[in-house]
Amino acid sequence: MATTVGDYVLQRLREWGVEQVFAYPGDGINGIVTAFGRADNKPTFIQARHEEMAAFSAVGYAKFSGKVGVCMATSGPGAIHLLNGLYDAKLDHVPVVAIVGQTARSAMGGSYQQEVDLQALFKDVASEYLVEVNVAEQLPNAIDRAIRTALASRAPTTVIIPADLQEEKYTPPQHAFKHVPSSAPDPLADHQPMLVAPEAEIARAAEILNAGEKVAILVGQGARSAAAEVRQVAELTGAGVAKALLGKDVLPDDLPYVTGAIGLLGTRPSYELMRDCDTLLIVGSNFPYSQFLPALDQARAIQIDIDGRFIGLRYPTEVNLIGDAKATLQALLPKLSRHDDRDWHDTVTANVRRWWETMEREAAVAADPINPMRIVSELSERIPGNAIVTADSGSAANWYARNLRIREEIRGSLSGTLATMGPGVPYAIGAKFAHPDRPVIALVGDGAMQMNGMAELITIARYRELWSDQRCVICVFHNNDLNQVTWELRAMGGAPKFEQSQSLPDVDYAAFARSIGLNAMTVTDPEGLGPAWDQALSGARPTVLDVHCDPEVPPIPPHATFEQIKSAAQAVLKGDPDALHLVFEGLKTKAQEALPGRKS
Incomplete structure (x- = not known):
């Protein structure tokens, strides 16, 4: 007691x-x-x-x-x-x-x-x-x-x-005036109510989805428990499914109609899905960037969310279903009819297929020394099916969002809304304590590593013996640049890179990791990436991959606006350091979208 x-x-x-x-x-x-x-x-x-x-x-x-x-x-x-x-x-x-x-x-x-x-x-x-x-x-x-x-x-x-x-003696509350007792803890109880939207509203939603010819679905983390139901809706309606960043692991990327991430870090097929749809179903998402959703008068829209405070915030929805995503979709599914015209479905799947072909070509583009897209592409080819992936804020989040192919049981997350620097490594630590029997991979920029990730490697070294599977791989995108902000300065501000703000001191992350008893590898040759991932993912203890990569491979999305491209070009003309290399890498990378079947 x-x-x-x-x-x-x-x-x-x-x-x-x-x-x-x-x-x-x-x-x-x-x-x-x-x-x-x-x-x-x-x-x-x-x-x-x-x-x-x-x-x-x-x-x-x-x-x-x-x-x-x-x-x-x-x-x-x-x-x-x-x-x-x-x-x-x-x-x-x-x-x-x-x-x-x-x-x-x-x-x-x-x-x-x-x-x-x-x-x-x-x-x-x-x-x-x-x-x-x-x-x-x-x-x-x-x-x-x-x-x-x-x-x-x-x-x-x-x-x-x-x-x-x-330090005082504990005395429990009494059966007395102004004492407040409490019932016993119930750790196994489900604290989320299984609310279902009203039947009449579900019927209205079904009518809209049945009438739609080009249905798009947007899922966020609130749809995670309803993944099977989202798949059924997509397959009945011929819809494409885009994923908000926190919903990246809701559906696997090997489904042919899953268009991937949406928004600033998104994919071209997700952009095309929203640009061309006539009907939109939003499930468990509070995606903030309305400019990446259909035009305001373009699509009839339905939203499902457990929390009524987040309904109708981003798009003029016609039907709002406040309820648990799984229970509400289960009530909706019997009212949906199968769309026999599959032209829209075929368009979506063709766009998705072309996108992944483009991603493979872009990842294969030569860079100095390593293309950061290839880091994640090589991981996608060999990632264990039960892995957990964390990513830090910065350009590493771009490659996580666009290049990592999630499979059925893989989980992943990052700081989606606050987008703060620094959680990649501590998220991985939390994940290892949540699932000590599963491999965990953190994708972290060198800015975040210098901010606090290196210190938390000490925490990993200290507690690794508590994990039955010690595979915890910290992959550092080592480019000596605060890369995301550098590109934002160029693309959104039309300003050249300001070296005093953006350049980072060079650090040997692998040497530091080895000094505290972790496995570590330095990778400076793209041909060494695959073997390095193989070794790290088959190892018996945590590993740091210190991958030297090119900061001038552009993280600008494939649907970047003319103004953004113009601003980046103007920034170069204003005297951006290493301007010729920047232009060369950008042109090589963007060219892959127009050159199907070719690799650089």
């Missing part, structure tokens, strides 16, 4: 089935840290190198496990450091609970060391549930509500516990 408040916090987490807490210690949580020792480190205290990384690891764990992720930090600076990771959870709708220390109650309001107004600080990011516990009797209800709310709202929540309270 718990003797202190700190003991009880861990006891309640165990009752909820929490197996690890991603954290960094500090005196504001000393009472809980010492309780870990008395509890034989159950749940396991996973020490990140930085509190932000602890939060990102919790987000990665929650994304890939479907369970709540828990992170913990001390008062003041520790709490502040959690915020970026918690905002990542908030914007990507991920259940994470943060347990945060606070200065002793006797010192509150006295400008004490590390005293920060945590309730004001967390008010926005933990808007679904935020509580400061000031007496032991609050605890069961506070922890239970934080976890239940995180799961039900798919959002971060926060429990603040002052340092002196953590």
